[in-house]
Amino acid sequence: MREWTFGKKxxxxxxxxxxxxxxxxxxxxxxxxxxxxxxxxVTHTHEVLGGLxxxxxxxxDAETGERGYIITGNDAYLEPYRSAADEIKRxxxxxxxxxxxxxxxxxxxxxxxxxxxxxxNQLAATIELRRTGGLEPASREVASHLGKNLMxxxxxxxxxxxxxxxxxxxDRKGRAESSAQTTKLIVSVGTIGGVLLIAxxxxxxxxxxxxxIGAAVQxxxxxxxxxxxxxxxxxxxxxxxxxxxxxxxxxxxxxxxTTRQIAESAQRVAQIAEQTASAAASGDRTxxxxxxxxxxxxxxxxxxxxxxxxxxxxxxxxxxxLDIVSELAEQTNILAINATxxxxxxxxxxxxxxxxxxxxxxxxxxxxxxxxxxxxxxNDVRSAVNTTVMAxxxxxxxxxAGGKRFEEVLAALQQIGGLVxxxxxxxxxxxxxxxxxxxxxxxxxxxxTNVAQTTRETEASSxxxxxxxxxxxxxSKDLLRLVQxxxx
Amino acid sequence: MALDAxxxxxxFDRTFAEPQQNGAAPTDDFLDVRIGTDPYAIRxxxxxxxxxxxxxxxxxxxxxxxxxxxxxxxxxxxxxxxAVLMGYAPxxxxxxxVVTAVEPVALLLxxxxxxxxxxxxxxxxxxxxxxxYPILHVPSVLDTIKRQLSQHTGQKEx
Numbered sequence: 001m002r003e004w005t006f007g008k009k010x011x012x013x014x015x016x017x018x019x020x021x022x023x024x025x026x027x028x029x030x031x032x033x034x035x036x037x038x039x040x041x042v043t044h045t046h047e048v049l050g051g052l053x054x055x056x057x058x059x060x061d062a063e064t065g066e067r068g069y070i071i072t073g074n075d076a077y078l079e080p081y082r083s084a085a086d087e088i089k090r091x092x093x094x095x096x097x098x099x100x101x102x103x104x105x106x107x108x109x110x111x112x113x114x115x116x117x118x119x120x121n122q123l124a125a126t127i128e129l130r131r132t133g134g135l136e137p138a139s140r141e142v143a144s145h146l147g148k149n150l151m152x153x154x155x156x157x158x159x160x161x162x163x164x165x166x167x168x169x170x171d172r173k174g175r176a177e178s179s180a181q182t183t184k185l186i187v188s189v190g191t192i193g194g195v196l197l198i199a200x201x202x203x204x205x206x207x208x209x210x211x212x213i214g215a216a217v218q219x220x221x222x223x224x225x226x227x228x229x230x231x232x233x234x235x236x237x238x239x240x241x242x243x244x245x246x247x248x249x250x251x252x253x254x255x256x257x258t259t260r261q262i263a264e265s266a267q268r269v270a271q272i273a274e275q276t277a278s279a280a281a282s283g284d285r286t287x288x289x290x291x292x293x294x295x296x297x298x299x300x301x302x303x304x305x306x307x308x309x310x311x312x313x314x315x316x317x318x319x320x321x322l323d324i325v326s327e328l329a330e331q332t333n334i335l336a337i338n339a340t341x342x343x344x345x346x347x348x349x350x351x352x353x354x355x356x357x358x359x360x361x362x363x364x365x366x367x368x369x370x371x372x373x374x375x376x377x378x379n380d381v382r383s384a385v386n387t388t389v390m391a392x393x394x395x396x397x398x399x400x401a402g403g404k405r406f407e408e409v410l411a412a413l414q415q416i417g418g419l420v421x422x423x424x425x426x427x428x429x430x431x432x433x434x435x436x437x438x439x440x441x442x443x444x445x446x447x448x449t450n451v452a453q454t455t456r457e458t459e460a461s462s463x464x465x466x467x468x469x470x471x472x473x474x475x476s477k478d479l480l481r482l483v484q485x486x487x488x
Numbered sequence: 489m490a491l492d493a494x495x496x497x498x499x500f501d502r503t504f505a506e507p508q509q510n511g512a513a514p515t516d517d518f519l520d521v522r523i524g525t526d527p528y529a530i531r532x533x534x535x536x537x538x539x540x541x542x543x544x545x546x547x548x549x550x551x552x553x554x555x556x557x558x559x560x561x562x563x564x565x566x567x568x569x570x571a572v573l574m575g576y577a578p579x580x581x582x583x584x585x586v587v588t589a590v591e592p593v594a595l596l597l598x599x600x601x602x603x604x605x606x607x608x609x610x611x612x613x614x615x616x617x618x619x620x621y622p623i624l625h626v627p628s629v630l631d632t633i634k635r636q637l638s639q640h641t642g643q644k645e646x
Binding site for chain 2: 365
């Protein structure tokens with residue numbers, strides 16, 4: 001029951017109360033119905049008794065009219081008799097109808113019917129006797145007590161009927177009273193029990209609901225406080241979000257401008273790339289021409305190297321010849337010196353020979369000096385040739401390297417051409433993408449503007465939420481005070 | 489090139505065309521040589537001949553200065569290393585030899601640089617464009633050889 005809902009508990013309380021009321025009402029209804037039935041039966045018995053009394057009264061009226069006519073002979077006295085005769089028959093039929101549920105009474109009425117016919121016929125015979133025979137025969141007839149006996153029998157038969165009915169009436173009256181007592185008892189007990197049960201149920205429901213509602217209200221109170229805090233934070237967050245949205249909107253505007261600039265730059269890059277591709281193609285042709293020139297230079301350098309090596313060989317041959325010349329000059333010098341020595345030994349005769357020897361020695365000295373110079377020059381030439389050959393070989397290698405470089409340059413230029421083509425396509429794609437991006441950024445800007453508007457609305461609604469949360473907190477406090485004054 | 493062949497030829501021919509100069513200052517001739525590591529001058533009058541690339545045949549000798557023997561104009565002469573005689577380290581391989589005028593002895597030079605013609609008043613040293621250096625006194629060298637030979641002979645006789 002603790003887990004039952006509010007509606008369930010209240011519904012259960014009302015259901016129990018309604019059930020009790022229904023039981024009480026049903027029992028009361030049944031009792032009243034039984035009482036009504038008992039009263040109806042009692043009334044029915046009274047009607048039967050009234051019909052029997054009426055039957056006897058009509059018989060008495062008929063006998064009274066017969067005796068008044070006998071005494072007076074006046075037909076006016078026969079009026080009760082006439083009306084009673086019809087009434088007796090109708091009353092008997094009425095009694096038959098009223099006692100149709102009782103075979104015993106029906107048999108008694110069946111026995112009563114010939115007696116009534118006999119009495120009416122006796123009265124009619126007496127009246128006829130008076131009308132025809134006069135007073136005397138009529139008086140004897142009366143004095144014969146036939147009429148009185150019939151009347152006594154009728155009274156006895158009616159008395160039995162009445163006793164039977166009286167017995168039924170007493171029985172039915174007792175049952176009616178018993179039913180009334182039972183009804184009173186049930187209504188009283190049911191009412192008191194219902195009231196007590198409803199009170200208990202009310203107390204239980206009130207207690208349960210007050211504790212449950214109190215707990216719920218306390219929850220609502222704490223939740224509303226949390227909601228208030230959350231709404232406060234939400235309001236702050238919404239404000240910060242609104243500020244951030246404004247900043248984002250500004251940034252996106254700047255981004256839009258930048259994107260447009262990028263699109264323009266990409267377009268320019270594409271144009272420059274096309275120009276570069278053209279220049280690369282031109283450079284390609286130039287490099288091909290330069291490569292051919294390099295090959296020609298290479299051939300010329302090879303020729304130069306060959307000539308230089310030949311020149312080196314010739315210089316070497318000159319050196320060999322010069323060695324011979326130098327040796328000759330040295331031998332000449334030795335000979336001239338020895339000739340001088342010999343001339344000096346020859347005395348005066350060798351004086352002119354000494355002069356010649358001296359000139360030969362000088363000549364040999366000069367030749368030796370000249371050969372030294374020539375050797376120096378030859379060495380210089382050979383050194384120069386070697387240097388030139390080395391330089392030429394270096395130049396040849398440089399030409400080869402240059403040729404390779406030109407090949408590389410050609411390959412690089414072709415690669416540049418390919419890359420520039422790729423760059424052009426990429427720049428065009430970048431331009432298109434950037435335009436699409438600019439469109440997308442514009443859409444984002446619109447969306448961000450909408451979001452900013454939504455954020456402002458959220459900020460406003462956050463304020464309202466905060467206000468509502470505050471009111472909810474106050475309301476929950478009031479409600480708790482109402483439900484649990486001691487807790488409030 | 490400082491001088492060409494036609495110039496040399498003309499200079500050579502001119503010496504025969506020019507008259508003999510009798511009034512010129514008297515001069516002495518020297519050989520510009522190297523002994524050991526130092527330059528020296530040898531009077532040409534002390535020398536009987538200058539030779540190069542002679543085959544020196546080594547002979548067994550107790551004299552350190554005696555390098556061997558060589559043939560000069562049909563005669564065999566002993567060859568003495570001047571560097572050893574002058575107190576330098578042995579010359580080793582050298583191609584220059586002089587034969588002295590007064591004795592049949594050949595001297596091994598460390599090097600020969602050229603011929604010098606200097607005024608006759610030069611005594612002990614000569615002055616050349618390459619520097620100042622002493623004049624080798626060949627008789628003293630020959631005396632040294634003789635002294636060493638006599639010492640060796642004396643030792644042998646004892």
